[in-house]
Amino acid sequence: MKLTLKVWRQKSANDKGKIETYPIDNISEHMSFLEMMDVLNEQLITEGKIPVSFDHDCREGICGMCSMHINGEPHGPDRGVATCQLHMRKFKDGDTIYIEPFRAKGFPIIKDLVVDRSAFDRIQHAGGFVSVNTSGNTQDANALPIPKADADTAFDSATCIGCGACVAACKNASAMLFVSAKVSQFSLLPQGKVEAKRRVLHMVEQMDKEGFGNCTNTGACEVECPKGISLENIARMNREYLKASVSSSK
Amino acid sequence: MSKSGPLSSSIARKMAMALSAFFLMFFLLQHLTINMTSVIDGDTFNDLSQFMGTNFLVQYILQPVLLLGVVFHFVIGFVLELKNRSARDVRYVKYKGAASATWMSRNMILTGLVILAFMGLHFYDFWIPELKTKFIDGDWSGMVAGEEGYRYLTELKHKFENPVRVGIYVVSFILLGLHLAHGFNSAFQSMGANNKYTKGLKKFGIAFSVLIPLGFIFIALFHHFNH
Ligand code: HEM
Ligand code: SF4
Numbered sequence A: 001m002k003l004t005l006k007v008w009r010q011k012s013a014n015d016k017g018k019i020e021t022y023p024i025d026n027i028s029e030h031m032s033f034l035e036m037m038d039v040l041n042e043q044l045i046t047e048g049k050i051p052v053s054f055d056h057d058c059r060e061g062i063c064g065m066c067s068m069h070i071n072g073e074p075h076g077p078d079r080g081v082a083t084c085q086l087h088m089r090k091f092k093d094g095d096t097i098y099i100e101p102f103r104a105k106g107f108p109i110i111k112d113l114v115v116d117r118s119a120f121d122r123i124q125h126a127g128g129f130v131s132v133n134t135s136g137n138t139q140d141a142n143a144l145p146i147p148k149a150d151a152d153t154a155f156d157s158a159t160c161i162g163c164g165a166c167v168a169a170c171k172n173a174s175a176m177l178f179v180s181a182k183v184s185q186f187s188l189l190p191q192g193k194v195e196a197k198r199r200v201l202h203m204v205e206q207m208d209k210e211g212f213g214n215c216t217n218t219g220a221c222e223v224e225c226p227k228g229i230s231l232e233n234i235a236r237m238n239r240e241y242l243k244a245s246v247s248s249s250k
Numbered sequence B: 001m002s003k004s005g006p007l008s009s010s011i012a013r014k015m016a017m018a019l020s021a022f023f024l025m026f027f028l029l030q031h032l033t034i035n036m037t038s039v040i041d042g043d044t045f046n047d048l049s050q051f052m053g054t055n056f057l058v059q060y061i062l063q064p065v066l067l068l069g070v071v072f073h074f075v076i077g078f079v080l081e082l083k084n085r086s087a088r089d090v091r092y093v094k095y096k097g098a099a100s101a102t103w104m105s106r107n108m109i110l111t112g113l114v115i116l117a118f119m120g121l122h123f124y125d126f127w128i129p130e131l132k133t134k135f136i137d138g139d140w141s142g143m144v145a146g147e148e149g150y151r152y153l154t155e156l157k158h159k160f161e162n163p164v165r166v167g168i169y170v171v172s173f174i175l176l177g178l179h180l181a182h183g184f185n186s187a188f189q190s191m192g193a194n195n196k197y198t199k200g201l202k203k204f205g206i207a208f209s210v211l212i213p214l215g216f217i218f219i220a221l222f223h224h225f226n227h
């Protein structure tokens, strides 16, 4: 395949940045998108130019590092996959492909396509955990009976890989889908109930502080999420938030 | 609510939006019901109009609450829009919004602004003249000298003679329909209701967003062609 790539290049956080055009040839449809990017970078290095910086790690859809906005959609045109699992067979010979970083005030650009998603870490630190006394005589997790349906729903929420595609897709750059998945994965389980109130209040407070937008319920996040995290999580978080707000003594 | 004031969090703002919207949707239903009587039975319409226009509870409690509700809704609407815009300070070169979300959900501010402009016209047409008659001229009789019965139906028919006004009404109600096509279910989702009833409620929401505006459009056209 022969393609025209329009790639966002930005030297540093303070650089203005712009789209650069790179023609590329001999791309196999069996390549993954990131392999195609590797080919581009080899080409740039051969030409004595600076290769494009982009995030990636596992390349099998589990770490949440890859983060490109491809032809106007996070993780590209395919559904239920991260950029690393996107294949070139989704494109046609002669296509022009726009490749941009995830854009949000909460995700400042570090270089080219690499953005700083540590806002998500700070939201997690604000309450996305269960405090356990690890003194050596911890109770066996299986000693607590948990309804299968609850366990399954919690597990579905826990599959969120924290990639940030929900923020990137949202017209408001809202992080509600991510935060609601992280609230839900605990709030559905007995171990998570103890700290449920302060968890949801603190995580939402941190989310707002990071400068993410409000939710308009457009559902773009759910469509673009590589893990199929659903809007039910957002409704659950809103319920939890309302409950915690009216009953919290703080 | 949490630490600093009830509207300081994004979720609280959305819930305020949803609650004011529920109130406005209920109001629309009530408004349509009364207006519908104007095509069914003119006397009923006149009687209801006189009641709504002179009843103490309606005039001095419900009407101010409605006005506050509308202002509250669009002011928070503007606040949300501004905050949401600033949450993406640098725009994408290519952004395919239509790939993942409906036009209605992405353009609530646009449809909302059209409704707001329409309300300006609507106030000019009906509300301000009503205020003038009642509070400036001090005439609470609902009648016009030399004419039989209440004046409301005659005034209504007179307003809808002008095809331009009827056209504006029709277009505005179509945009209200688009606002509600997303808004109805969005309000439930904002309040945390997403459950086994959601599928059915979505269908009901679409029916609501089609039928309510269609009712108002029908009334405007009916009086335009029957005067
Ligand atoms: C009779 C009049 C109106 C009705 C029945 C109505 C109804 C609704 C409903 C049901 C929602 C969804 C609430 C939610 O998502 O929680 C909504 C949202 C919205 N409305 Fe209205 N509305 C009306 C007038 C207006 C006006 C005059 C504006 C002026 C700008 C406006 C602007 C908005 C905006 C911007 C949103 C989306 C807020 C967001 O989620 O980001 N609406 N409306
Ligand atoms: S909710 Fe989905 S899109 Fe958002 S961070 Fe988690 S996996 Fe990524």
Ligand code: FES
Binding pocket: A055, A056, A057, A058, A059, A060, A061, A062, A063, A064, A065, A066, A082, A083, A084, A085, A161
């Ligand atoms: S590189 Fe790990 S999810 Fe894509």
